[in-house]
Amino acid sequence: MNRTSQPPTAPLSRREFLTSAVAIGGGLALSFSLPAQEGGPPRPAGPPAAPRQPSGFLQIAANGAITIITPAVEMGQGGHTGMPMIIMEELGGDWKQLVVKDAAAAPLYNNPLFGQQSTVGSFSVRGWYTELRRIGAAGREMLVAAAAKEWGVSPAECTAANSVITHKPSGRTKTYGSVAALAATMPVPQNPTLKANGEFKVIGSSPPRTDVAPKVDGSAKYGIDMVLPGMLVGAIKAAPTVTGTLKSFDDSAARGMKGFHSTVALPNGVIVLANTYWQAKSALDKVKVEFDPGKLGGVDSAKVSALLHSGFDEQGAVVRNEGDADKALASAARVVEATYEVPYLAHACMEPMNCTVRANGDTAEVWVGTQSPQAVQAAAAQVLGLAKERVTVHMQYLGGGFGRRGESDYATQAAMAAKASGRPVKLIWSREEDIQHDFYRPAAAIRFRGGLDASGKLTAMEARVVTSAAPNLGGPPNAGFYTSSVGDMAYAIPNLKVTGINKDIGVRFGFWRSVNQSHNPFMLEGFLDEVAAATKQDPYQFRRSLLQHEKAKRQLAVLDMLAEKSGWSKRPAGHFYGISAFAAYGSYIGSVVDVSLQDKKIVLNRVVTVIDCGVAVHPANIVAQLEGGMVYGLSAALRGEITLKDGAVQQSNFHNYPVLMMAQMPKTECYIMPSTESPGGVGEPGTAPIAPSLASAIFAATASRVRSLPLSKHSLEVIAARA
Amino acid sequence: MIKLNINGKQVDLDVDADTPLLWALRDDAGLTGTKFGCGMGLCGACTVLLDGQVMRSCVLKIGDVGTKAITTIEGLSKDASHPVQKAWIAENVPQCGYCQSGQIMQAAAVLKDNPNISDADIDAQMTGNLCRCMTYTRIRAAVRQAANAMKGA
Numbered sequence: 001m002n003r004t005s006q007p008p009t010a011p012l013s014r015r016e017f018l019t020s021a022v023a024i025g026g027g028l029a030l031s032f033s034l035p036a037q038e039g040g041p042p043r044p045a046g047p048p049a050a051p052r053q054p055s056g057f058l059q060i061a062a063n064g065a066i067t068i069i070t071p072a073v074e075m076g077q078g079g080h081t082g083m084p085m086i087i088m089e090e091l092g093g094d095w096k097q098l099v100v101k102d103a104a105a106a107p108l109y110n111n112p113l114f115g116q117q118s119t120v121g122s123f124s125v126r127g128w129y130t131e132l133r134r135i136g137a138a139g140r141e142m143l144v145a146a147a148a149k150e151w152g153v154s155p156a157e158c159t160a161a162n163s164v165i166t167h168k169p170s171g172r173t174k175t176y177g178s179v180a181a182l183a184a185t186m187p188v189p190q191n192p193t194l195k196a197n198g199e200f201k202v203i204g205s206s207p208p209r210t211d212v213a214p215k216v217d218g219s220a221k222y223g224i225d226m227v228l229p230g231m232l233v234g235a236i237k238a239a240p241t242v243t244g245t246l247k248s249f250d251d252s253a254a255r256g257m258k259g260f261h262s263t264v265a266l267p268n269g270v271i272v273l274a275n276t277y278w279q280a281k282s283a284l285d286k287v288k289v290e291f292d293p294g295k296l297g298g299v300d301s302a303k304v305s306a307l308l309h310s311g312f313d314e315q316g317a318v319v320r321n322e323g324d325a326d327k328a329l330a331s332a333a334r335v336v337e338a339t340y341e342v343p344y345l346a347h348a349c350m351e352p353m354n355c356t357v358r359a360n361g362d363t364a365e366v367w368v369g370t371q372s373p374q375a376v377q378a379a380a381a382q383v384l385g386l387a388k389e390r391v392t393v394h395m396q397y398l399g400g401g402f403g404r405r406g407e408s409d410y411a412t413q414a415a416m417a418a419k420a421s422g423r424p425v426k427l428i429w430s431r432e433e434d435i436q437h438d439f440y441r442p443a444a445a446i447r448f449r450g451g452l453d454a455s456g457k458l459t460a461m462e463a464r465v466v467t468s469a470a471p472n473l474g475g476p477p478n479a480g481f482y483t484s485s486v487g488d489m490a491y492a493i494p495n496l497k498v499t500g501i502n503k504d505i506g507v508r509f510g511f512w513r514s515v516n517q518s519h520n521p522f523m524l525e526g527f528l529d530e531v532a533a534a535t536k537q538d539p540y541q542f543r544r545s546l547l548q549h550e551k552a553k554r555q556l557a558v559l560d561m562l563a564e565k566s567g568w569s570k571r572p573a574g575h576f577y578g579i580s581a582f583a584a585y586g587s588y589i590g591s592v593v594d595v596s597l598q599d600k601k602i603v604l605n606r607v608v609t610v611i612d613c614g615v616a617v618h619p620a621n622i623v624a625q626l627e628g629g630m631v632y633g634l635s636a637a638l639r640g641e642i643t644l645k646d647g648a649v650q651q652s653n654f655h656n657y658p659v660l661m662m663a664q665m666p667k668t669e670c671y672i673m674p675s676t677e678s679p680g681g682v683g684e685p686g687t688a689p690i691a692p693s694l695a696s697a698i699f700a701a702t703a704s705r706v707r708s709l710p711l712s713k714h715s716l717e718v719i720a721a722r723a
Numbered sequence: 724m725i726k727l728n729i730n731g732k733q734v735d736l737d738v739d740a741d742t743p744l745l746w747a748l749r750d751d752a753g754l755t756g757t758k759f760g761c762g763m764g765l766c767g768a769c770t771v772l773l774d775g776q777v778m779r780s781c782v783l784k785i786g787d788v789g790t791k792a793i794t795t796i797e798g799l800s801k802d803a804s805h806p807v808q809k810a811w812i813a814e815n816v817p818q819c820g821y822c823q824s825g826q827i828m829q830a831a832a833v834l835k836d837n838p839n840i841s842d843a844d845i846d847a848q849m850t851g852n853l854c855r856c857m858t859y860t861r862i863r864a865a866v867r868q869a870a871n872a873m874k875g876a
Binding site: 074075076077208209211212213214215216217218219220221222224225227233258275276277278348349350351352397398399400401402428430431620624627628629630631632635653654655659660661662663665668722 | 739742743746747749750751753754755756757758759760761762763765766768795796797799800802803808811812815816817818819820821822823824827842843846847849850851852853854855856857858859860861862863
């Protein structure tokens with residue numbers, strides 16, 4: 001596919017503003033370097049991002065409609081609002097004219113920070129911020145140039161705001177729509193002028209989200225809602241064990257059923273195709289399937305835990321080594337030791353996995369809500385034997401992403417079914433399939449040893465970080481990845497050694513909202529809490545004492561704001577507080593949890609969260625992400641656990657994989673640190689601090705230390721205080 | 724042929740009587756606003772009203788519906804003008820939005836009978852509708868706002 005052409009659903013015409021790079025020669029070449037993103041994964045080396053032509057992101061029609069093509073998908077985190085806001089700020093367009101479209105699967109939309117087209121890693125605003133501002137500013141300058149040309153005046157005498165260009169000396173005005181066609185012929189400025197932070201009118205405001213209206217009247221379309229002429233619907237049964245494969249199947253009892261079309265064999269399961277989902281599901285339930293359990297047919301959670309623990313004595317990869325931790329620990333006045341552990345977790349998006357594929361001979365189309373359209377495109381292309389450019393991905397709203405929808409397994413399956421049947425296929429997973437065939441948040445464990453000197457100062461720490469899985473990020477498993485928050489901790493400990501050990505157990509794993517921050521801060525902050533308790537230091541003051549250096553400035557500021565906003569030094573009687581703070585996704589986040597005890601139950605009074613995310617694009621949405629992220633983490637901390645028995649996941653639906661309900665929702669207070677730093681991530685950090693802060697508060701209340709999750713394993717009942 | 728009364732219209736569907744109402748609505752009546760979340764009546768995404776009462780349509784067979792009036796999210800109002808929908812818009816409630824049809828139908832039914840609802844009762848009545856994005860704070864605020872609007876009506 002020609003990289004400069006428009007998505008097939010939006011044909012480009014000469015009358016449309018900002019034409020292709022081929023016509024104007026070069027597009028918008030961006031040769032900037034982004035500031036280092038502390039706390040985030042390292043940027044992979046590679047060729048510089050291709051120049052971005054504005055027409056791929058921004059089109060203005062003669063009637064003034066401003067179509068913005070967003071490179072971030074909408075899964076509830078505000079991708080369809082935040083990205084347009086950034087362009088609109090510099091463009092100076094009328095917000096009421098905004099039409100939002102999803103980007104096609106194309107390299108043009110690769111995130112500048114990490115070179116992939118994925119809405120993941122809390123990367124959207126921080127990766128696109130500068131580039132989208134340049135695109136909006138370029139658009140504004142081209143519109144002004146067009147108006148100035150029509151007036152025969154200098155562009156320097158013109159201003160632009162709210163979709164109107166004004167010639168200041170004469171007071172004449174022109175609308176964006178009226179000059180859009182001419183503007184498309186103007187040269188794309190290579191270095192457009194960006195606004196100063198103090199001039200922002202859109203960034204920093206909180207306009208209503210653009211996706212709210214269709215989501216309150218049933219008209220919003222998700223992947224699962226797709227309907228096509230001649231479409232078959234598929235229901236799937238995949239092997240129950242995590243390494244299982246299909247051995248045989250007998251669908252004779254299903255064949256006569258109403259609407260039955262066919263059974264498609266996959267390497268690890270079967271799909272029954274019928275006219276409707278219920279027909280497919282009913283027929284599937286009648287198919288006898290035999291599976292080969294595979295290598296992990298005998299694994300259970302006890303074995304997983306034992307494997308993790310066996311990793312503590314392995315050599316592993318040292319990711320941080322300052323001073324001489326072994327020596328310092330050997331000669332310490334006192335050693336504090338603790339082992340922490342967390343289980344596998346499922347994503348449990350509200351919309352079960354699904355995908356619709358239509359093969360059209362030498363092209364194909366996929367309808368799906370996905371965080372990674374190019375992955376889905378490649379998956380379908382591979383199955384159908386097509387070049388990937390021949391596969392069009394029609395993005396839908398995502399009924400939850402959380403990292404699960406970055407995978408393309410269901411796209412491969414739907415494409416196989418479409419290929420086998422010669423018909424368009426919508427494949428829908430049941431909730432049971434969804435929970436039992438997830439890409440789980442890995443189980444992990446850390447053994448800590450802390451060395452204290454005679455005065456109680458923490459002079460040494462050793463952390464052995466064991467993971468059950470590490471992703472292939474284009475090279476061998478990267479210990480720096482799964483040890484993050486521990487290996488790169490900001491705390492100043494003179495003798496510090498962090499080792500990563502990958503036990504590579506073989507249970508399918510993936511990225512779960514906040515990834516390594518969903519467990520490493522729980523474990524590290526928990527251990528620091530133990531050291532503070534062992535030395536009778538206040539947990540807040542103890543952390544402060546380790547953050548007195550320049551690199552820790554922003555983390556310390558978050559910690560201090562937490563103490564202030566929560567009233568740390570003024571805890572009311574009967575209230576027990578826990579605190580944690582750390583870097584995550586280019587931001588700095590922390591929380592204070594306030595609990596009380598009531599008849600041996602932990603009453604969650606409130607959760608105070610503070611984030612320093614640099615420039616806050618949409619403050620109200622940031623608060624929504626902090627609250628939502630926090631409760632996603634709380635849900636897991638309280639009762640989230642995927643267990644294995646005989647190689648199979650034991651959980652299947654919301655009765656045995658319970659998720660947080662409204663009655664358990666605590667009171668929250670969220671604060672955004674004022675900042676002019678470049679934006680940090682917001683979608684995931686909110687999930688990380690709740691577990692450590694809650695565990696810390698529980699210790700303060702009960703003297704009972706929680707070193708593993710979920711809390712339900714410890715017979716700890718947590719309830720939310722009545723408002 | 725099963726005759727159903729959906730959003731005020733008589734609809735005839737050629738569907739087996741043991742088909743869950745959810746799937747008859749989605750796949751046969753073309754109304755995809757009611758969502759599939761669990762298939763076991765545990766999440767509330769499939770909530771519709773039957774003669775104004777809340778029902779989890781994934782566990783209700785269409786053979787058991789009879790002549791009762793079914794209301795789905797599409798039939799709650801014209802142009803999202805129901806007080807609950809207006810409050811949902813004012814409070815920017817939805818994130819991913821997938822659970823929201825069920826949340827809105829639940830709230831509409833609850834408030835119709837009890838616009839003077841207490842905060843504790845809002846929680847008790849809404850808590851069966853799961854949300855993974857955890858929009859609960861805003862749902863509470865929107866239900867409170869809609870209740871106030873409906874009290875005045």
